[in-house]
Amino acid sequence: MNYMTGAVCVKCGHEQEAMPDTTTCGCCGGILDIRYDHKKIREALSPEQLKSRREQSMWRYMEFLPVEPETVAKMNRLRVGCSPLYNVPRLAERLGVKTLYVKDDGINPSASLKDRASAMAVMKAAEAGKKVIACSSTGNAASSLAGNAAAAGFETYIFVPERAPKGKVAQLMIFGAHVISVKGNYEDTFRLSADAIERYGWYNRNAAINPFLMEGKKTVSLEIAEQLDFKMPDYIAVSVGDGCTIAGVWKGLKDLYEAGFVDRLPKLISVQSTGCCPINRAVAEGRPLEPMEENTIADSIAVGVPRNPDKAMNAIRESKGICVNVSDEEILEAMKLLGSYGIFGEPAGVTGTAGIKKAVEEGLIASDSTVVSIVTGNGLKDTANAVRAAGEPLSLSPDIDEFIRWMKGA
Amino acid sequence: MNYMTGAVCVKCGHEQEAMPDTTTCGCCGGILDIRYDHKKIREALSPEQLKSRREQSMWRYMEFLPVEPETVAKMNRLRVGCSPLYNVPRLAERLGVKTLYVKDDGINPSASLKDRASAMAVMKAAEAGKKVIACSSTGNAASSLAGNAAAAGFETYIFVPERAPKGKVAQLMIFGAHVISVKGNYEDTFRLSADAIERYGWYNRNAAINPFLMEGKKTVSLEIAEQLDFKMPDYIAVSVGDGCTIAGVWKGLKDLYEAGFVDRLPKLISVQSTGCCPINRAVAEGRPLEPMEENTIADSIAVGVPRNPDKAMNAIRESKGICVNVSDEEILEAMKLLGSYGIFGEPAGVTGTAGIKKAVEEGLIASDSTVVSIVTGNGLKDTANAVRAAGEPLSLSPDIDEFIRWMKGA
Numbered sequence: 077m078n079y080m081t082g083a084v085c086v087k088c089g090h091e092q093e094a095m096p097d098t099t100t101c102g103c104c105g106g107i108l109d110i111r112y113d114h115k116k117i118r119e120a121l122s123p124e125q126l127k128s129r130r131e132q133s134m135w136r137y138m139e140f141l142p143v144e145p146e147t148v149a150k151m152n153r154l155r156v157g158c159s160p161l162y163n164v165p166r167l168a169e170r171l172g173v174k175t176l177y178v179k180d181d182g183i184n185p186s187a188s189l190k191d192r193a194s195a196m197a198v199m200k201a202a203e204a205g206k207k208v209i210a211c212s213s214t215g216n217a218a219s220s221l222a223g224n225a226a227a228a229g230f231e232t233y234i235f236v237p238e239r240a241p242k243g244k245v246a247q248l249m250i251f252g253a254h255v256i257s258v259k260g261n262y263e264d265t266f267r268l269s270a271d272a273i274e275r276y277g278w279y280n281r282n283a284a285i286n287p288f289l290m291e292g293k294k295t296v297s298l299e300i301a302e303q304l305d306f307k308m309p310d311y312i313a314v315s316v317g318d319g320c321t322i323a324g325v326w327k328g329l330k331d332l333y334e335a336g337f338v339d340r341l342p343k344l345i346s347v348q349s350t351g352c353c354p355i356n357r358a359v360a361e362g363r364p365l366e367p368m369e370e371n372t373i374a375d376s377i378a379v380g381v382p383r384n385p386d387k388a389m390n391a392i393r394e395s396k397g398i399c400v401n402v403s404d405e406e407i408l409e410a411m412k413l414l415g416s417y418g419i420f421g422e423p424a425g426v427t428g429t430a431g432i433k434k435a436v437e438e439g440l441i442a443s444d445s446t447v448v449s450i451v452t453g454n455g456l457k458d459t460a461n462a463v464r465a466a467g468e469p470l471s472l473s474p475d476i477d478e479f480i481r482w483m484k485g486a
Numbered sequence: 487m488n489y490m491t492g493a494v495c496v497k498c499g500h501e502q503e504a505m506p507d508t509t510t511c512g513c514c515g516g517i518l519d520i521r522y523d524h525k526k527i528r529e530a531l532s533p534e535q536l537k538s539r540r541e542q543s544m545w546r547y548m549e550f551l552p553v554e555p556e557t558v559a560k561m562n563r564l565r566v567g568c569s570p571l572y573n574v575p576r577l578a579e580r581l582g583v584k585t586l587y588v589k590d591d592g593i594n595p596s597a598s599l600k601d602r603a604s605a606m607a608v609m610k611a612a613e614a615g616k617k618v619i620a621c622s623s624t625g626n627a628a629s630s631l632a633g634n635a636a637a638a639g640f641e642t643y644i645f646v647p648e649r650a651p652k653g654k655v656a657q658l659m660i661f662g663a664h665v666i667s668v669k670g671n672y673e674d675t676f677r678l679s680a681d682a683i684e685r686y687g688w689y690n691r692n693a694a695i696n697p698f699l700m701e702g703k704k705t706v707s708l709e710i711a712e713q714l715d716f717k718m719p720d721y722i723a724v725s726v727g728d729g730c731t732i733a734g735v736w737k738g739l740k741d742l743y744e745a746g747f748v749d750r751l752p753k754l755i756s757v758q759s760t761g762c763c764p765i766n767r768a769v770a771e772g773r774p775l776e777p778m779e780e781n782t783i784a785d786s787i788a789v790g791v792p793r794n795p796d797k798a799m800n801a802i803r804e805s806k807g808i809c810v811n812v813s814d815e816e817i818l819e820a821m822k823l824l825g826s827y828g829i830f831g832e833p834a835g836v837t838g839t840a841g842i843k844k845a846v847e848e849g850l851i852a853s854d855s856t857v858v859s860i861v862t863g864n865g866l867k868d869t870a871n872a873v874r875a876a877g878e879p880l881s882l883s884p885d886i887d888e889f890i891r892w893m894k895g896a
Contacts, residue, residue: 132542132568152574152575152576152827154570154572154828154829155570155572155593158542160564160565160595162564162565162637164562165562166562166639180595183565183593183594183595184593185570185590185593185828185829186828186830187597187864187866222828223828223829223830224828225828226825226826226827226828227572227827227828229576236879238881242869242873243653243866243869243872245879246865246869246872246873246876247830247865247866247869247872249872249873249876249877249878249879250821250822250825250830250865250872250875250876251825251826251828251830252822252825252826254880255879255880256879256880256881256882256889256892257879257880257881257882258882258883258884259881259882259883259884260883260884264884265884267884268882268884268885268886268889271886271889272886272889275886275890276893411660412660412662415636415660415661415662416636416661416662417562417636417637418564418595418596418632418633418634418635418636418637418661419564419595419633420596420633420657420660420661454597454866455656455657455660456597456653456657456864456866456867457866459652459653459656459657459869462653462656462657462659462660463652463656463659465660466656466659466660467659468659469646469655469659469665469666469667470664470665470666470667471648471666471667471669472666472667472668472669472678473668473669473670474668474669474670474674474675474677474678475678476678476681476682476685479666479678479681479682480685482666483686
């Protein structure tokens with residue numbers, strides 16, 4: 077059994093049953109939100125029981141998830157989630173906040189937070205009786221789907237825009253996915269995948285259409301809460317592209333709150349690139365969302381036409397959150413900043429951290445704040461930008477005298 | 487307190503005290519082996535107590551480690567170890583063994599097994615009162631040292647041969663290491679680092695000299711044993727370069743055996759590249775080790791002049807192990823094989839798995855065997871070879887008709 081009560085459209089409020097292959101609202105086509113019986117969750121599970129569980133993956137939060145325990149139990153699967161949360165006093169000091177925690181989700185099996193959504197997609201595909209899953213993605217959704225589906229023995233069709241970094245594409249080719257590199261941008265890629273999914277009846281892992289994926293992503297919040305002993309921070313900062321991740325972060329926090337696991341909610345810090353910030357612009361200016369160009373090195377959040385802005389914008393507003401946009405230079409700086417603590421994030425992965433720095437500088441958050449920054453992807457996914465951030469190494473002959481001369485000058 | 491009793495030279499048998507900055511034998515310069523009071527370990531810790539521990543990192547095995555608990559407790563550190571062990575029936579079938587487990591150590595913070603050694607180096611440097619650590623490395627030892635030292639706030643000098651992949655170098659630059667790219671091979675690089683370490687008095691993280699690093703690496707065996715409920719497999723397969731990892735794997739198994747945690751020992755499968763297999767050649771032919779060229783794409787195990795062959799050769803012999811050499815093509819095939827289960831290893835990381843396939847084909851291991859394969863590094867470290875293994879994706883226009891035509895032909 078699970079504790080789902082159904083799905084509600086975030087646009088028109090229409091309620092419907094949450095079937096495994098449910099996508100958008102039957103009335104208006106809006107995106108759906110999965111609902112639970114929080115009272116029953118709380119009766120079935122206490123924070124203390126949770127803490128004593130042996131399962132070290134996102135599935136330790138089973139009661140909060142829209143899936144049958146039997147589905148998970150019988151599936152061959154990768155270990156997704158239970159990523160570390162580091163308390164990093166040196167970085168807190170450099171950013172100018174009292175306490176900073178960094179949640180390193182780049183250590184997931186395919187090296188990004190998207191593994192949480194894809195692991196969920198595989199379970200729901202199985203419950204829907206499907207063994208082929210498809211999606212379009214700038215990269216991380218793709219590779220996470222390819223990896224998690226491979227473990228389950230499912231086939232995948234994956235549509236990527238041609239600008240996707242080679243490392244990400246190679247990763248999903250290794251996972252045995254059918255990869256279609258689309259000569260166009262994210263929007264073109266999304267449309268082709270949607271057409272193909274409709275035609276072939278595949279399970280749809282596009283996060284803007286599939287309401288269950290957010291339920292996977294929300295486990296990052298469940299973990300943060302448990303790791304902080306259910307004491308909420310003042311802020312959680314996260315990079316924002318199509319908006320599904322920040323919406324998932326918020327959904328997890330709200331589910332915890334409604335089930336009585338936490339007694340207050342943090343504010344979200346929504347961080348986009350100045351070169352592509354349609355969600356933050358719409359929230360900040362109180363206007364409907366308008367498309368933007370995709371001008372940023374942070375390819376995972378270069379989404380000019382977000383497919384799911386409603387949930388993200390609702391999340392930022394509901395949390396009384398902050399919108400911050402950062403330049404590519406600030407993103408590269410954040411890579412080095414996190415690196416100085418041994419955490420290697422990809423550009424989009426560290427954008428949240430860059431946003432904290434900026435929010436402090438602009439006086440948007442107080443210096444006595446406790447902030448959690450979610451690093452959403454591993455820097456190894458995009459080493460070209462790592463080289464840009466860090467520069468080239470010193471090149472020397474194997475000669476100690478040459479080295480000593482260099483040390484004297486260094 | 488800890489349970490060390492001292493250090494013994496593997497060459498001349500001389501016993502000495504194991505100080506935090508102890509390197510090689512005071513008598514003959516041979517490599518040292520750290521010894522413990524296994525009876526006391528067993529009195530202090532039972533398998534049941536271990537299983538109930540909350541600590542999810544290599545430090546959960548504190549009683550087996552050569553470090554003061556206080557050193558670890560007060561250090562800012564990354565979460566190293568507790569990597570997943572996957573039971574992969576589909577791959578077992580494809581390799582022709584009864585049961586196959588894959589230990590994915592590529593999910594460590596810097597994405598390789600070497601994090602285990604580097605995390606130990608940082609602790610021992612702290613106990614030695616040093617805050618600068620240096621090493622030479624083909625890449626993974628380097629990036630793991632850079633990352634783990636960064637978390638602790640220690641400075642690093644890292645010497646890499648010029649052929650090290652850019653991704654690995656970028657990673658350690660991001661971690662803020664002083665990186666010296668040496669115009670030469672691994673041997674030239676090692677020598678320059680040794681000279682510099684001696685001159686400047688830095689803490690030495692070269693695995694062939696520092697006996698504590700193997701004690702970090704051995705935690706991979708402690709985890710495998712715990713994950714298998716202390717029931718040993720028939721074989722553990724691991725890729726071999728300088729020999730320190732396989733020696734560490736064996737050390738962990740022996741410590742467990744001597745402390746009464748397991749009642750038998752598996753055989754080791756030592757896998758090298760046909761293009762660089764000096765250790766396997768020496769063991770197979772019963773001759774002293776002779777240098778070889780370094781002709782393999784698996785850069786992390788391309789070590790023509792292993793600095794620490796004695797321990798590795800002893801380990802293979804003591805375990806009545808098997809030596810297998812595999813070609814670059816077989817390594818690339820193993821990448822795809824593991825990828826088909828969602829595990830993405832770098833070439834040297836999957837070499838152990840390639841060796842299992844070969845050992846079965848050559849009738850060296852029986853088809854009813856249970857085998858553990860350790861994947862020692864993440865495929866994202868070397869995407870150029872991933873592209874070589876997996877090929878390029880299909881490139882299409884954003885046009886559903888074109889896609890349908892391709893599907894018909896596919």
